[in-house]
Amino acid sequence: MTQPATSLKTTPLNAAHRKMGAKMVDFGGWDMPVQYSGILDEHHAVRKNVGLFDVSHMGEIEIHGPDAFALTDAVTTNAVAKLSIGQAQYSGLLYEHGGFVDDILVHKVADDHYFICVNASNQEKDFEHIASANKRNAIVEFAGDRYAQLAIQGPKGLATLQKLTATDLAAIQYYHFTDGAVSGTPARIARTGYTGEDGFEIYIAPSQAERIWNEILDAGAEFGIKPCGLGARNTLRLEAKMALYGHEIHASLTPYEADLAWIVKLDKGDFTGKAALAKQKSEGVTRKLAGFEMTGRGIGRDGYEVYLDGSPAGWVTSGGPSPTLGKNIGLCYLPAHRAKPGQPIQIMIRNQPVEAVTVPTPFYKRAK
Amino acid sequence: MYPANFHYTKEHEWVRVEGDVGVVGISDHAQKELGDIVYVDLPKPGAHLEQGKPLGSVESVKAVSDIYSPVSGEVVEVNALLSATPEKLNEDPHGDAWLVKIKLSAPDEIKRLLSADDYQKYVGAE
Numbered sequence: 324m325t326q327p328a329t330s331l332k333t334t335p336l337n338a339a340h341r342k343m344g345a346k347m348v349d350f351g352g353w354d355m356p357v358q359y360s361g362i363l364d365e366h367h368a369v370r371k372n373v374g375l376f377d378v379s380h381m382g383e384i385e386i387h388g389p390d391a392f393a394l395t396d397a398v399t400t401n402a403v404a405k406l407s408i409g410q411a412q413y414s415g416l417l418y419e420h421g422g423f424v425d426d427i428l429v430h431k432v433a434d435d436h437y438f439i440c441v442n443a444s445n446q447e448k449d450f451e452h453i454a455s456a457n458k459r460n461a462i463v464e465f466a467g468d469r470y471a472q473l474a475i476q477g478p479k480g481l482a483t484l485q486k487l488t489a490t491d492l493a494a495i496q497y498y499h500f501t502d503g504a505v506s507g508t509p510a511r512i513a514r515t516g517y518t519g520e521d522g523f524e525i526y527i528a529p530s531q532a533e534r535i536w537n538e539i540l541d542a543g544a545e546f547g548i549k550p551c552g553l554g555a556r557n558t559l560r561l562e563a564k565m566a567l568y569g570h571e572i573h574a575s576l577t578p579y580e581a582d583l584a585w586i587v588k589l590d591k592g593d594f595t596g597k598a599a600l601a602k603q604k605s606e607g608v609t610r611k612l613a614g615f616e617m618t619g620r621g622i623g624r625d626g627y628e629v630y631l632d633g634s635p636a637g638w639v640t641s642g643g644p645s646p647t648l649g650k651n652i653g654l655c656y657l658p659a660h661r662a663k664p665g666q667p668i669q670i671m672i673r674n675q676p677v678e679a680v681t682v683p684t685p686f687y688k689r690a691k
Numbered sequence: 692m693y694p695a696n697f698h699y700t701k702e703h704e705w706v707r708v709e710g711d712v713g714v715v716g717i718s719d720h721a722q723k724e725l726g727d728i729v730y731v732d733l734p735k736p737g738a739h740l741e742q743g744k745p746l747g748s749v750e751s752v753k754a755v756s757d758i759y760s761p762v763s764g765e766v767v768e769v770n771a772l773l774s775a776t777p778e779k780l781n782e783d784p785h786g787d788a789w790l791v792k793i794k795l796s797a798p799d800e801i802k803r804l805l806s807a808d809d810y811q812k813y814v815g816a817e
Contacts (some may be wrong), residue, residue: 343732348727358726361726361727362726362727362751362753363727363752363753364727403736554726554752554753558752620730621730622729622730622750622755624755625727643753644729644730644752646752651730673748
Protein backbone atom coordinates (compact mmCIF):
# COMPACT_ATOMS: atom_id res chain seq x y z
CA MET A 324 0.00 0.00 0.00
CA THR A 325 1.43 3.36 -1.02
CA GLN A 326 1.85 6.24 1.36
CA PRO A 327 0.97 9.89 0.77
CA ALA A 328 3.80 12.29 0.04
CA THR A 329 5.03 13.44 3.45
CA SER A 330 4.44 17.10 2.69
CA LEU A 331 0.69 16.57 2.32
CA LYS A 332 -1.82 16.82 5.12
CA THR A 333 -4.05 13.83 5.69
CA THR A 334 -7.46 13.19 7.24
CA PRO A 335 -8.08 10.44 9.82
CA LEU A 336 -9.51 8.36 6.95
CA ASN A 337 -6.41 8.44 4.75
CA ALA A 338 -5.45 4.82 5.36
CA ALA A 339 -9.06 3.71 4.86
CA HIS A 340 -9.24 5.48 1.49
CA ARG A 341 -6.03 3.82 0.35
CA LYS A 342 -7.14 0.41 1.62
CA MET A 343 -10.41 0.75 -0.30
CA GLY A 344 -8.63 1.61 -3.54
CA ALA A 345 -9.51 5.28 -3.90
CA LYS A 346 -7.51 7.33 -6.39
CA MET A 347 -5.75 9.98 -4.32
CA VAL A 348 -4.75 13.49 -5.37
CA ASP A 349 -3.15 16.58 -3.88
CA PHE A 350 -6.07 18.90 -3.19
CA GLY A 351 -4.81 22.23 -1.91
CA GLY A 352 -2.09 20.52 0.12
CA TRP A 353 -4.32 17.67 1.31
CA ASP A 354 -3.99 14.06 0.21
CA MET A 355 -7.63 13.36 -0.67
CA PRO A 356 -9.64 10.77 -2.63
CA VAL A 357 -10.68 12.17 -6.02
CA GLN A 358 -12.68 9.07 -6.86
CA TYR A 359 -13.55 5.54 -5.81
CA SER A 360 -15.68 3.69 -8.38
CA GLY A 361 -15.68 6.61 -10.82
CA ILE A 362 -16.93 10.18 -10.80
CA LEU A 363 -20.05 9.47 -12.88
CA ASP A 364 -21.02 6.43 -10.85
CA GLU A 365 -20.57 8.32 -7.57
CA HIS A 366 -22.41 11.38 -8.89
CA HIS A 367 -25.44 9.34 -9.90
CA ALA A 368 -25.40 7.46 -6.56
CA VAL A 369 -25.81 10.78 -4.73
CA ARG A 370 -28.59 12.02 -7.02
CA LYS A 371 -30.53 8.74 -6.92
CA ASN A 372 -29.60 7.06 -3.62
CA VAL A 373 -26.84 8.07 -1.24
CA GLY A 374 -23.11 8.78 -1.21
CA LEU A 375 -20.58 9.15 1.61
CA PHE A 376 -17.80 11.75 1.51
CA ASP A 377 -14.83 12.31 3.78
CA VAL A 378 -14.68 16.08 4.16
CA SER A 379 -12.48 16.10 7.23
CA HIS A 380 -10.08 18.42 5.44
CA MET A 381 -12.62 21.22 6.03
CA GLY A 382 -11.66 23.47 8.92
CA GLU A 383 -13.58 24.42 12.05
CA ILE A 384 -13.28 27.62 14.06
CA GLU A 385 -15.20 28.07 17.31
CA ILE A 386 -16.09 31.42 18.81
CA HIS A 387 -17.04 31.46 22.50
CA GLY A 388 -17.97 33.88 25.23
CA PRO A 389 -20.23 36.88 25.84
CA ASP A 390 -18.67 38.70 22.85
CA ALA A 391 -19.09 35.73 20.49
CA PHE A 392 -22.11 37.20 18.72
CA ALA A 393 -20.55 40.64 18.28
CA LEU A 394 -17.37 39.22 16.77
CA THR A 395 -19.13 36.72 14.51
CA ASP A 396 -21.48 39.39 13.22
CA ALA A 397 -18.63 41.86 12.71
CA VAL A 398 -16.63 39.52 10.44
CA THR A 399 -19.45 38.01 8.36
CA THR A 400 -21.81 39.39 5.69
CA ASN A 401 -25.00 37.58 6.65
CA ALA A 402 -27.19 38.50 9.64
CA VAL A 403 -26.04 36.39 12.57
CA ALA A 404 -28.87 37.87 14.68
CA LYS A 405 -31.35 36.01 12.49
CA LEU A 406 -29.96 32.63 13.57
CA SER A 407 -31.80 30.52 16.12
CA ILE A 408 -29.88 28.11 18.30
CA GLY A 409 -29.43 24.99 16.17
CA GLN A 410 -29.48 26.87 12.88
CA ALA A 411 -26.76 27.20 10.24
CA GLN A 412 -26.16 30.02 7.77
CA TYR A 413 -24.07 30.38 4.62
CA SER A 414 -22.02 33.55 4.82
CA GLY A 415 -19.02 35.46 3.58
CA LEU A 416 -15.81 36.42 5.36
CA LEU A 417 -14.53 39.52 3.58
CA TYR A 418 -11.59 41.87 3.40
CA GLU A 419 -12.23 45.61 3.83
CA HIS A 420 -12.18 46.00 0.04
CA GLY A 421 -15.10 43.55 -0.25
CA GLY A 422 -13.24 40.55 -1.69
CA PHE A 423 -13.62 37.10 -0.15
CA VAL A 424 -11.33 35.76 2.54
CA ASP A 425 -13.54 32.65 2.42
CA ASP A 426 -17.10 31.43 2.21
CA ILE A 427 -18.25 29.78 5.41
CA LEU A 428 -21.06 28.09 7.31
CA VAL A 429 -21.93 29.72 10.64
CA HIS A 430 -23.68 27.43 13.15
CA LYS A 431 -25.27 28.94 16.26
CA VAL A 432 -24.66 26.42 19.07
CA ALA A 433 -25.66 28.77 21.89
CA ASP A 434 -26.02 32.51 22.45
CA ASP A 435 -22.36 32.59 23.41
CA HIS A 436 -21.05 29.90 21.04
CA TYR A 437 -20.73 29.91 17.24
CA PHE A 438 -19.24 27.03 15.28
CA ILE A 439 -17.87 27.95 11.86
CA CYS A 440 -17.05 25.49 9.10
CA VAL A 441 -14.47 26.87 6.65
CA ASN A 442 -12.57 25.73 3.58
CA ALA A 443 -9.59 23.43 4.15
CA SER A 444 -6.89 25.48 2.48
CA ASN A 445 -8.17 28.75 4.00
CA GLN A 446 -8.48 27.69 7.62
CA GLU A 447 -5.26 29.22 8.98
CA LYS A 448 -5.89 32.46 7.07
CA ASP A 449 -9.52 32.56 8.29
CA PHE A 450 -8.47 32.02 11.86
CA GLU A 451 -5.93 34.86 11.68
CA HIS A 452 -8.51 37.09 10.03
CA ILE A 453 -11.16 36.48 12.69
CA ALA A 454 -8.71 36.61 15.60
CA SER A 455 -7.30 39.94 14.40
CA ALA A 456 -10.82 41.41 14.29
CA ASN A 457 -11.39 40.36 17.91
CA LYS A 458 -11.40 43.81 19.53
CA ARG A 459 -13.29 42.63 22.60
CA ASN A 460 -12.88 39.42 24.56
CA ALA A 461 -14.34 36.64 22.45
CA ILE A 462 -12.45 33.36 22.55
CA VAL A 463 -11.47 32.30 19.03
CA GLU A 464 -10.39 28.68 18.80
CA PHE A 465 -8.80 26.91 15.84
CA ALA A 466 -10.64 23.60 16.13
CA GLY A 467 -9.83 21.81 12.85
CA ASP A 468 -7.87 19.10 14.62
CA ARG A 469 -10.74 18.22 16.94
CA TYR A 470 -13.19 17.22 14.23
CA ALA A 471 -13.53 14.74 11.45
CA GLN A 472 -16.38 15.59 9.08
CA LEU A 473 -18.40 13.16 7.00
CA ALA A 474 -21.09 14.09 4.47
CA ILE A 475 -23.96 11.66 3.89
CA GLN A 476 -25.72 13.01 0.81
CA GLY A 477 -28.64 11.91 -1.31
CA PRO A 478 -32.33 10.99 -1.03
CA LYS A 479 -31.44 7.91 1.04
CA GLY A 480 -29.07 9.81 3.31
CA LEU A 481 -31.63 10.23 6.05
CA ALA A 482 -32.63 6.54 6.05
CA THR A 483 -28.95 5.55 6.10
CA LEU A 484 -27.89 7.77 8.98
CA GLN A 485 -31.09 7.16 10.95
CA LYS A 486 -30.03 3.55 11.48
CA LEU A 487 -27.06 4.80 13.52
CA THR A 488 -28.63 7.49 15.68
CA ALA A 489 -31.50 7.98 18.14
CA THR A 490 -31.82 11.61 17.04
CA ASP A 491 -34.97 12.09 14.96
CA LEU A 492 -33.32 13.22 11.75
CA ALA A 493 -36.58 14.08 9.99
CA ALA A 494 -37.14 16.71 12.69
CA ILE A 495 -33.94 18.55 11.70
CA GLN A 496 -34.90 21.16 9.12
CA TYR A 497 -32.67 22.08 6.16
CA TYR A 498 -29.76 24.24 7.39
CA HIS A 499 -30.36 23.26 10.99
CA PHE A 500 -28.34 20.96 13.24
CA THR A 501 -28.45 19.22 16.57
CA ASP A 502 -25.89 17.73 18.92
CA GLY A 503 -26.51 14.03 19.36
CA ALA A 504 -24.68 10.76 18.88
CA VAL A 505 -23.90 8.56 15.91
CA SER A 506 -23.19 4.96 16.75
CA GLY A 507 -22.37 5.84 20.34
CA THR A 508 -20.00 8.73 19.69
CA PRO A 509 -20.94 12.40 20.20
CA ALA A 510 -21.77 14.04 16.90
CA ARG A 511 -22.89 17.43 15.64
CA ILE A 512 -25.48 16.44 13.03
CA ALA A 513 -26.28 19.13 10.45
CA ARG A 514 -28.74 18.96 7.58
CA THR A 515 -26.36 20.72 5.22
CA GLY A 516 -24.34 19.78 2.19
CA TYR A 517 -22.49 20.75 -0.95
CA THR A 518 -24.28 18.61 -3.49
CA GLY A 519 -27.71 20.18 -4.07
CA GLU A 520 -29.23 17.04 -2.60
CA ASP A 521 -30.84 16.39 0.78
CA GLY A 522 -28.35 15.06 3.28
CA PHE A 523 -26.33 15.49 6.43
CA GLU A 524 -22.89 16.57 7.50
CA ILE A 525 -21.67 15.16 10.79
CA TYR A 526 -18.79 16.38 12.92
CA ILE A 527 -17.19 13.70 15.11
CA ALA A 528 -13.95 12.97 16.98
CA PRO A 529 -11.15 12.01 14.57
CA SER A 530 -10.46 8.85 16.58
CA GLN A 531 -13.95 7.59 15.70
CA ALA A 532 -13.87 8.53 12.02
CA GLU A 533 -12.87 5.21 10.47
CA ARG A 534 -15.32 3.19 12.57
CA ILE A 535 -18.22 5.55 11.78
CA TRP A 536 -17.23 5.68 8.09
CA ASN A 537 -17.45 1.89 7.89
CA GLU A 538 -20.71 1.74 9.84
CA ILE A 539 -22.32 4.28 7.53
CA LEU A 540 -21.23 2.25 4.49
CA ASP A 541 -22.77 -0.86 6.08
CA ALA A 542 -25.97 1.01 7.00
CA GLY A 543 -26.33 2.36 3.49
CA ALA A 544 -25.53 -0.89 1.69
CA GLU A 545 -29.21 -1.73 1.21
CA PHE A 546 -29.67 1.62 -0.55
CA GLY A 547 -26.64 1.23 -2.78
CA ILE A 548 -24.43 3.71 -0.93
CA LYS A 549 -21.12 4.58 -2.60
CA PRO A 550 -18.03 6.10 -1.06
CA CYS A 551 -17.40 9.27 -3.07
CA GLY A 552 -14.42 11.46 -3.81
CA LEU A 553 -13.84 15.13 -4.50
CA GLY A 554 -14.44 14.62 -8.23
CA ALA A 555 -18.14 13.86 -7.72
CA ARG A 556 -18.33 16.52 -5.00
CA ASN A 557 -17.27 19.04 -7.63
CA THR A 558 -19.69 17.93 -10.39
CA LEU A 559 -22.54 17.84 -7.84
CA ARG A 560 -21.85 21.30 -6.42
CA LEU A 561 -21.44 22.78 -9.90
CA GLU A 562 -24.88 21.52 -10.99
CA ALA A 563 -26.30 23.13 -7.83
CA LYS A 564 -24.30 26.31 -8.54
CA MET A 565 -22.54 26.30 -5.18
CA ALA A 566 -19.40 28.44 -5.14
CA LEU A 567 -15.92 26.99 -4.85
CA TYR A 568 -13.26 29.21 -3.30
CA GLY A 569 -10.52 30.03 -5.78
CA HIS A 570 -12.99 29.68 -8.66
CA GLU A 571 -16.28 31.59 -8.35
CA ILE A 572 -15.01 33.58 -5.38
CA HIS A 573 -11.63 34.79 -4.22
CA ALA A 574 -9.90 37.85 -2.75
CA SER A 575 -10.61 40.00 -5.84
CA LEU A 576 -14.29 39.09 -6.18
CA THR A 577 -17.19 40.37 -4.09
CA PRO A 578 -20.50 38.69 -3.15
CA TYR A 579 -22.39 41.00 -5.54
CA GLU A 580 -20.18 40.00 -8.44
CA ALA A 581 -20.49 36.33 -7.48
CA ASP A 582 -24.32 36.50 -7.57
CA LEU A 583 -24.40 36.06 -3.79
CA ALA A 584 -26.24 39.27 -2.86
CA TRP A 585 -28.52 37.15 -0.66
CA ILE A 586 -25.73 36.59 1.87
CA VAL A 587 -25.08 40.33 2.24
CA LYS A 588 -27.19 42.18 4.82
CA LEU A 589 -26.27 45.86 4.59
CA ASP A 590 -29.04 46.70 7.08
CA LYS A 591 -27.27 44.90 9.94
CA GLY A 592 -24.50 46.46 12.04
CA ASP A 593 -21.05 47.22 10.72
CA PHE A 594 -18.97 44.35 9.34
CA THR A 595 -15.65 44.03 7.54
CA GLY A 596 -16.19 44.91 3.90
CA LYS A 597 -19.52 46.66 4.41
CA ALA A 598 -18.43 50.09 3.19
CA ALA A 599 -16.94 48.66 0.00
CA LEU A 600 -20.08 46.60 -0.65
CA ALA A 601 -22.40 49.56 -0.03
CA LYS A 602 -20.40 51.57 -2.54
CA GLN A 603 -20.46 48.78 -5.09
CA LYS A 604 -24.18 48.31 -4.62
CA SER A 605 -24.93 51.97 -5.27
CA GLU A 606 -22.60 52.13 -8.29
CA GLY A 607 -23.54 48.74 -9.67
CA VAL A 608 -21.21 45.85 -10.47
CA THR A 609 -19.28 45.80 -13.73
CA ARG A 610 -18.94 42.01 -13.94
CA LYS A 611 -21.18 39.21 -12.80
CA LEU A 612 -21.21 35.44 -12.50
CA ALA A 613 -23.42 33.66 -15.04
CA GLY A 614 -24.24 30.05 -15.86
CA PHE A 615 -23.69 28.72 -19.36
CA GLU A 616 -24.35 25.66 -21.42
CA MET A 617 -22.22 24.60 -24.39
CA THR A 618 -24.14 24.59 -27.66
CA GLY A 619 -21.11 23.76 -29.80
CA ARG A 620 -18.97 20.66 -29.43
CA GLY A 621 -16.52 20.97 -26.59
CA ILE A 622 -16.22 21.45 -22.86
CA GLY A 623 -15.57 24.90 -21.41
CA ARG A 624 -13.30 24.39 -18.43
CA ASP A 625 -11.90 26.38 -15.51
CA GLY A 626 -9.77 29.26 -16.68
CA TYR A 627 -10.83 29.27 -20.34
CA GLU A 628 -11.44 32.70 -21.87
CA VAL A 629 -14.96 33.83 -22.72
CA TYR A 630 -15.52 36.00 -25.79
CA LEU A 631 -18.37 38.35 -26.70
CA ASP A 632 -18.59 39.78 -30.22
CA GLY A 633 -15.13 38.47 -31.01
CA SER A 634 -13.33 40.06 -28.04
CA PRO A 635 -12.23 38.69 -24.67
CA ALA A 636 -14.94 39.52 -22.12
CA GLY A 637 -14.57 37.13 -19.20
CA TRP A 638 -13.42 33.73 -18.00
CA VAL A 639 -14.80 30.35 -16.99
CA THR A 640 -14.61 29.78 -13.22
CA SER A 641 -15.79 26.16 -13.24
CA GLY A 642 -16.90 24.04 -16.16
CA GLY A 643 -17.37 20.46 -17.18
CA PRO A 644 -19.88 17.80 -18.01
CA SER A 645 -23.11 17.69 -16.02
CA PRO A 646 -23.77 14.00 -15.41
CA THR A 647 -27.36 14.65 -14.33
CA LEU A 648 -28.31 16.84 -17.29
CA GLY A 649 -26.14 15.20 -19.92
CA LYS A 650 -24.87 18.59 -21.06
CA ASN A 651 -21.62 20.51 -20.76
CA ILE A 652 -22.16 23.34 -18.31
CA GLY A 653 -20.20 25.94 -16.45
CA LEU A 654 -20.01 29.26 -14.64
CA CYS A 655 -18.23 32.32 -15.97
CA TYR A 656 -17.71 36.00 -15.31
CA LEU A 657 -19.17 38.37 -17.91
CA PRO A 658 -19.76 42.12 -18.15
CA ALA A 659 -22.77 42.62 -15.88
CA HIS A 660 -25.03 44.02 -18.60
CA ARG A 661 -24.43 40.90 -20.74
CA ALA A 662 -24.80 38.32 -17.95
CA LYS A 663 -28.53 37.61 -18.23
CA PRO A 664 -29.73 34.20 -19.49
CA GLY A 665 -29.96 33.81 -23.26
CA GLN A 666 -26.75 35.66 -24.12
CA PRO A 667 -24.74 33.84 -26.81
CA ILE A 668 -21.05 33.61 -25.84
CA GLN A 669 -17.97 31.92 -27.23
CA ILE A 670 -15.54 29.94 -25.13
CA MET A 671 -11.98 29.62 -26.35
CA ILE A 672 -11.12 25.94 -26.34
CA ARG A 673 -7.60 25.32 -27.66
CA ASN A 674 -7.62 28.62 -29.54
CA GLN A 675 -10.94 27.84 -31.19
CA PRO A 676 -14.10 29.75 -30.27
CA VAL A 677 -16.89 27.31 -29.41
CA GLU A 678 -20.50 28.45 -29.06
CA ALA A 679 -22.28 28.51 -25.72
CA VAL A 680 -25.23 30.39 -24.24
CA THR A 681 -25.93 31.75 -20.78
CA VAL A 682 -28.71 29.95 -18.90
CA PRO A 683 -30.65 30.35 -15.64
CA THR A 684 -29.08 28.80 -12.55
CA PRO A 685 -28.94 26.56 -10.62
CA PHE A 686 -28.56 24.02 -13.39
CA TYR A 687 -30.09 21.37 -11.15
CA LYS A 688 -32.63 21.76 -8.39
CA ARG A 689 -33.94 18.74 -6.53
CA ALA A 690 -37.67 18.06 -6.32
CA LYS A 691 -38.78 18.90 -2.77
CA MET B 692 -3.00 -7.41 -20.59
CA TYR B 693 -1.15 -5.48 -23.33
CA PRO B 694 -1.48 -7.10 -26.77
CA ALA B 695 1.91 -8.35 -27.99
CA ASN B 696 1.33 -7.19 -31.57
CA PHE B 697 0.84 -3.53 -30.55
CA HIS B 698 3.60 -0.94 -30.25
CA TYR B 699 3.39 1.58 -27.38
CA THR B 700 4.53 5.08 -26.48
CA LYS B 701 5.54 6.44 -23.10
CA GLU B 702 2.59 8.83 -23.47
CA HIS B 703 0.31 5.74 -23.41
CA GLU B 704 -0.76 5.49 -27.04
CA TRP B 705 -0.55 2.28 -29.06
CA VAL B 706 -0.39 1.44 -32.78
CA ARG B 707 -1.17 -1.84 -34.53
CA VAL B 708 0.16 -2.16 -38.07
CA GLU B 709 -2.09 -3.63 -40.77
CA GLY B 710 -0.20 -3.54 -44.09
CA ASP B 711 0.60 0.13 -44.73
CA VAL B 712 -1.92 1.40 -42.21
CA GLY B 713 -1.46 1.95 -38.48
CA VAL B 714 -4.49 1.63 -36.20
CA VAL B 715 -3.97 3.99 -33.23
CA GLY B 716 -5.49 4.01 -29.75
CA ILE B 717 -4.77 4.75 -26.09
CA SER B 718 -3.75 2.11 -23.58
CA ASP B 719 -5.79 0.55 -20.84
CA HIS B 720 -3.46 2.23 -18.36
CA ALA B 721 -4.31 5.61 -19.90
CA GLN B 722 -8.07 5.12 -19.72
CA LYS B 723 -7.80 4.05 -16.08
CA GLU B 724 -5.74 7.11 -15.21
CA LEU B 725 -8.18 9.42 -16.99
CA GLY B 726 -11.33 8.00 -15.40
CA ASP B 727 -14.74 8.48 -17.01
CA ILE B 728 -14.12 9.70 -20.57
CA VAL B 729 -16.77 12.10 -21.83
CA TYR B 730 -15.32 13.67 -24.99
CA VAL B 731 -12.84 12.75 -27.67
CA ASP B 732 -11.44 15.32 -30.10
CA LEU B 733 -9.93 13.70 -33.21
CA PRO B 734 -8.50 15.03 -36.49
CA LYS B 735 -10.42 14.75 -39.76
CA PRO B 736 -9.57 12.26 -42.52
CA GLY B 737 -6.84 13.73 -44.68
CA ALA B 738 -5.01 15.39 -41.78
CA HIS B 739 -1.26 14.84 -41.67
CA LEU B 740 0.19 13.70 -38.36
CA GLU B 741 3.74 13.51 -37.16
CA GLN B 742 5.18 11.05 -34.71
CA GLY B 743 5.23 12.55 -31.22
CA LYS B 744 3.11 15.56 -32.19
CA PRO B 745 -0.45 16.19 -30.96
CA LEU B 746 -3.12 14.05 -32.55
CA GLY B 747 -6.09 15.22 -30.53
CA SER B 748 -7.37 15.13 -26.99
CA VAL B 749 -9.39 13.02 -24.64
CA GLU B 750 -11.46 14.59 -21.89
CA SER B 751 -12.57 12.90 -18.72
CA VAL B 752 -15.01 14.44 -16.27
CA LYS B 753 -12.06 16.05 -14.48
CA ALA B 754 -9.56 17.01 -17.12
CA VAL B 755 -8.26 17.28 -20.66
CA SER B 756 -5.37 15.11 -21.85
CA ASP B 757 -3.48 15.48 -25.10
CA ILE B 758 -2.94 12.46 -27.29
CA TYR B 759 0.27 12.24 -29.33
CA SER B 760 0.54 10.37 -32.58
CA PRO B 761 2.73 7.26 -32.28
CA VAL B 762 3.43 7.35 -36.05
CA SER B 763 3.57 9.81 -38.97
CA GLY B 764 1.19 9.76 -41.92
CA GLU B 765 -2.21 10.71 -43.24
CA VAL B 766 -5.42 10.03 -41.36
CA VAL B 767 -7.53 7.69 -43.51
CA GLU B 768 -10.31 6.87 -41.05
CA VAL B 769 -11.65 8.23 -37.77
CA ASN B 770 -13.58 6.02 -35.38
CA ALA B 771 -17.14 7.33 -35.59
CA LEU B 772 -18.13 5.29 -32.54
CA LEU B 773 -16.33 7.72 -30.22
CA SER B 774 -18.21 10.93 -31.01
CA ALA B 775 -21.50 9.49 -29.76
CA THR B 776 -20.15 7.07 -27.16
CA PRO B 777 -16.80 8.29 -25.81
CA GLU B 778 -17.26 6.00 -22.80
CA LYS B 779 -16.31 3.07 -25.09
CA LEU B 780 -12.73 4.23 -24.51
CA ASN B 781 -13.07 3.11 -20.91
CA GLU B 782 -14.60 -0.20 -21.88
CA ASP B 783 -12.51 -1.38 -24.82
CA PRO B 784 -9.42 0.80 -25.35
CA HIS B 785 -7.46 -1.95 -27.15
CA GLY B 786 -10.36 -3.02 -29.38
CA ASP B 787 -13.50 -1.26 -30.63
CA ALA B 788 -12.43 2.10 -29.23
CA TRP B 789 -9.43 2.70 -31.50
CA LEU B 790 -9.07 6.38 -32.41
CA VAL B 791 -7.79 6.77 -35.98
CA LYS B 792 -6.24 4.82 -38.84
CA ILE B 793 -3.13 6.39 -40.33
CA LYS B 794 -1.50 5.61 -43.70
CA LEU B 795 2.11 5.25 -42.58
CA SER B 796 4.56 7.62 -44.25
CA ALA B 797 7.59 6.34 -42.32
CA PRO B 798 7.01 2.71 -41.27
CA ASP B 799 10.48 2.51 -39.70
CA GLU B 800 9.30 4.79 -36.90
CA ILE B 801 7.68 1.74 -35.31
CA LYS B 802 11.16 0.65 -34.18
CA ARG B 803 11.29 3.61 -31.80
CA LEU B 804 8.20 2.42 -29.91
CA LEU B 805 7.97 0.12 -26.92
CA SER B 806 7.08 -3.57 -27.06
CA ALA B 807 4.20 -4.87 -24.95
CA ASP B 808 6.67 -6.26 -22.40
CA ASP B 809 8.60 -3.01 -22.16
CA TYR B 810 5.41 -0.97 -21.88
CA GLN B 811 4.12 -3.25 -19.14
CA LYS B 812 7.37 -2.69 -17.25
CA TYR B 813 7.16 1.03 -17.86
CA VAL B 814 3.65 1.46 -16.45
CA GLY B 815 4.37 -1.03 -13.69
CA ALA B 816 7.27 1.16 -12.61
CA GLU B 817 5.49 4.46 -13.12
